[in-house]
Amino acid sequence: MTSLPASTPFxxxxxxxxxxxLRAAVEWIIESILFLxxxxxxxxxxxxxxxxxxxxxxxxxxxxxxxQVLVPIADFLGDSIWSPLLSNPPRxxxxxxVSGTLLVTAIAAAFALPLGLLTAVYLSEYAPQRVRSVxxxxxxxxxxxxxxxxxxxxxxFITPNLLQPLSSSFGTHSxxxxxxxxxxxxxxxxxxxxxxxxxAVPQSLRDGSLALGSTKAETILRVVIPAALSGxxxxxxxxxxxxxGETMIVxxxxxxxxxxxxANPAAQVQTMTAYMVQVFxxxxxxxxxxxxxSYAVAFTLFAFTFVMTxxxxxxxxxxxxxxx
Amino acid sequence: MTRPEASPTARTxxxxxxxxxxxxxxxxxxxxxxxLLLTIAVEGTGSLSWKFLTSxxxxxxxxxxxxxxxxxxVWVCVICALVAIPMGIGTALYLEEYAKKxxxxxxxxxxxxxxxxxxSIVYGLLALAAFVRFFGFxxxxxxxxxxxxWSELRVLAPGNPxxxxxxxxxxxxxxxxxxxxxxxxxxxxxxxxxxxxxxAVPKSLRQAAEALGSTHWQVAWRxxxxxxxxxxxxxxxxxxxxxxGEAAPLLVIGGFLMVLQTPTNLxxxxxxxxxxxxxxxxxxxxxxxxxxxxAIIVQLAVLLAFNALAIFVRQxxxxxxxx
Numbered sequence: 001m002t003s004l005p006a007s008t009p010f011x012x013x014x015x016x017x018x019x020x021x022l023r024a025a026v027e028w029i030i031e032s033i034l035f036l037x038x039x040x041x042x043x044x045x046x047x048x049x050x051x052x053x054x055x056x057x058x059x060x061x062x063x064x065x066x067x068q069v070l071v072p073i074a075d076f077l078g079d080s081i082w083s084p085l086l087s088n089p090p091r092x093x094x095x096x097x098v099s100g101t102l103l104v105t106a107i108a109a110a111f112a113l114p115l116g117l118l119t120a121v122y123l124s125e126y127a128p129q130r131v132r133s134v135x136x137x138x139x140x141x142x143x144x145x146x147x148x149x150x151x152x153x154x155x156x157f158i159t160p161n162l163l164q165p166l167s168s169s170f171g172t173h174s175x176x177x178x179x180x181x182x183x184x185x186x187x188x189x190x191x192x193x194x195x196x197x198x199x200a201v202p203q204s205l206r207d208g209s210l211a212l213g214s215t216k217a218e219t220i221l222r223v224v225i226p227a228a229l230s231g232x233x234x235x236x237x238x239x240x241x242x243x244x245g246e247t248m249i250v251x252x253x254x255x256x257x258x259x260x261x262x263a264n265p266a267a268q269v270q271t272m273t274a275y276m277v278q279v280f281x282x283x284x285x286x287x288x289x290x291x292x293x294s295y296a297v298a299f300t301l302f303a304f305t306f307v308m309t310x311x312x313x314x315x316x317x318x319x320x321x322x323x324x
Numbered sequence: 325m326t327r328p329e330a331s332p333t334a335r336t337x338x339x340x341x342x343x344x345x346x347x348x349x350x351x352x353x354x355x356x357x358x359x360l361l362l363t364i365a366v367e368g369t370g371s372l373s374w375k376f377l378t379s380x381x382x383x384x385x386x387x388x389x390x391x392x393x394x395x396x397x398v399w400v401c402v403i404c405a406l407v408a409i410p411m412g413i414g415t416a417l418y419l420e421e422y423a424k425k426x427x428x429x430x431x432x433x434x435x436x437x438x439x440x441x442x443x444s445i446v447y448g449l450l451a452l453a454a455f456v457r458f459f460g461f462x463x464x465x466x467x468x469x470x471x472x473x474w475s476e477l478r479v480l481a482p483g484n485p486x487x488x489x490x491x492x493x494x495x496x497x498x499x500x501x502x503x504x505x506x507x508x509x510x511x512x513x514x515x516x517x518x519x520x521x522x523x524a525v526p527k528s529l530r531q532a533a534e535a536l537g538s539t540h541w542q543v544a545w546r547x548x549x550x551x552x553x554x555x556x557x558x559x560x561x562x563x564x565x566x567x568x569g570e571a572a573p574l575l576v577i578g579g580f581l582m583v584l585q586t587p588t589n590l591x592x593x594x595x596x597x598x599x600x601x602x603x604x605x606x607x608x609x610x611x612x613x614x615x616x617x618x619a620i621i622v623q624l625a626v627l628l629a630f631n632a633l634a635i636f637v638r639q640x641x642x643x644x645x646x647x
Contacts, residue, residue: 026541037418044508052449119350125346145569148571157363218339242441245443248598273443273572298445306441309441
């Protein structure tokens with residue numbers, strides 16, 4: 001806390017004129033306001049966490065007419081069927097939703113991580129200045145497109161023009177279609193962050209490798225990429241986190257309202273986020289067990305992304321190579 | 325380092341191969357963007373007209389327009405900007421100019437980067453509890469409401485829902501709740517962008533102001549902030565364009581898919597462009613896909629204008645700072 005303004009370092013507090021005391025009070029008030037604003041951002045995290053915990057607890061302690069707990073945690077984690085709206089009694093095995101999310105994320109990652117890294121290498125190591133700036137602004141456009149547009153693209157281009165000519169097993173909705181669209185969405189995240197990491201590698205390392213007789217590719221693969229590895233892995237993790245939490249693409253393209261435990265990319269799947277959309281669009285009455293289940297799903301989703309973000313931060317902190 | 329069996333020509337060839345692979349990857353990224361834009365242009369341009377911009381949604385695709393979502397997007401984004409920009413700048417000022425390097429500051433910093441990783445739909449759940457329902461305040465009863473009659477200089481309670489000066493508690497799922505929701509989503513982005521802008525201001529400027537006897541806040545307000553402002557504004561515009569494209573959190577707080585009026589006050593029901601696009605894209609009929617594409621063109625045009633503005637601000641106001 002600033003108790004003494006810089007202008008009057010030599011006066012004792014009592015000897016300070018009123019104007020200076022006022023100035024100090026204003027300084028204190030401003031600093032307090034700014035501090036409160038900062039605390040608010042921490043409070044946001046705490047509030048999200050508390051709400052998810054409270055509502056999830058409410059879900060697991062809901063009791064039916066016979067006094068039995070409707071959905072024990074063991075069923076939530078152990079059951080393989082998620083069918084809260086259609087079957088009687090409703091089944092709440094979150095594994096189906098998690099597998100849907102992981103399937104779409106895996107497809108997106110398989111598409112975007114290698115492609116994004118190669119694009120980053122091209123941008124950082126090969127592209128002439130002109131090509132680089134054009135390519136970077138194109139990727140920026142891609143990064144700025146709202147995700148619902150990618151959902152539209154999946155339905156009207158990826159499915160009918162790329163997937164259906166390939167195999168007749170693809171319907172209107174599939175994990176593959178959504179996965180590719182999510183992959184295009186996260187591609188610019190990987191390419192731009194990985195490029196930053198690659199460019200942070202000092203030129204002297206490249207020069208040293210080339211001077212020892214390595215080819216350019218050998219330099220990139222054995223010197224530059226290993227040196228930038230922590231940044232590259234962090235970019236991968238961030239992209240995967242975004243893919244896990246992506247909502248509008250999967251709500252449009254991954255499937256109707258049917259969750260299933262499958263690894264078939266042509267199948268319809270429901271992700272955690274898509275289920276939440278289904279609930280909040282009004283398919284389930286508020287206060288009922290189906291509605292409440294969306295909070296347990298949100299908690300699961302939050303846990304996934306939180307762990308990913310933590311791992312990313314840890315990797316960046318522990319394995320970053322610092323060069324002068 | 326090289327394996328002895330690899331001959332120089334083979335090594336050169338594999339070196340070229342890596343270049344080709346990298347260039348190909350970059351080409352695929354560009355091709356994806358091109359096919360995306362082309363698909364939208366082909367599907368959408370036919371439905372784009374003045375009537376499309378100025379009519380409400382309809383059961384018939386031919387009569388449908390985007391007036392309600394367009395107005396809703398404007399309302400929500402203005403509120404979001406008014407909340408998120410000052411809060412983001414204030415937080416960044418505290419973290420960069422006031423906070424000592426301490427454990428607490430490290431935790432806050434980590435927290436902000438963690439917040440940026442939280443899926444936007446989860447923010448919707450927080451907003452639903454906090455803004456729409458006030459954590460259960462007066463649940464089951466009619467909300468407290470009032471409005472101001474400026475002509476008679478008095479406060480009506482309960483308020484008149486048609487008045488511009490109508491407020492209720494809890495807010496319900498009106499444009500105010502929507503704008504605050506988006507402010508939550510973009511705040512971490514805004515904070516990070518503002519911090520980077522402040523960090524780019526050379527230390528010497530601050531030291532000069534301090535040497536002249538300025539107080540801490542005078543330095544921040546009259547020296548650091550003006551120097552960082554162009555970069556901050558670029559960050560702000562990009563944050564707001566992110567908000568403009570968000571649909572998921574608004575869907576959670578009860579943004580409506582079919583709205584037949586433009587908002588009249590902060591409590592009015594609303595929809596936004598991305599929600600309207602979602603609604604139309606999800607229908608099986610081809611004609612709804614065409615108007616979805618037309619709405620996407622409008623959305624992208626607005627975003628493009630925002631980005632152009634950001635570039636303009638960056639170039640027009642950025643004075644070169646020497647360190």
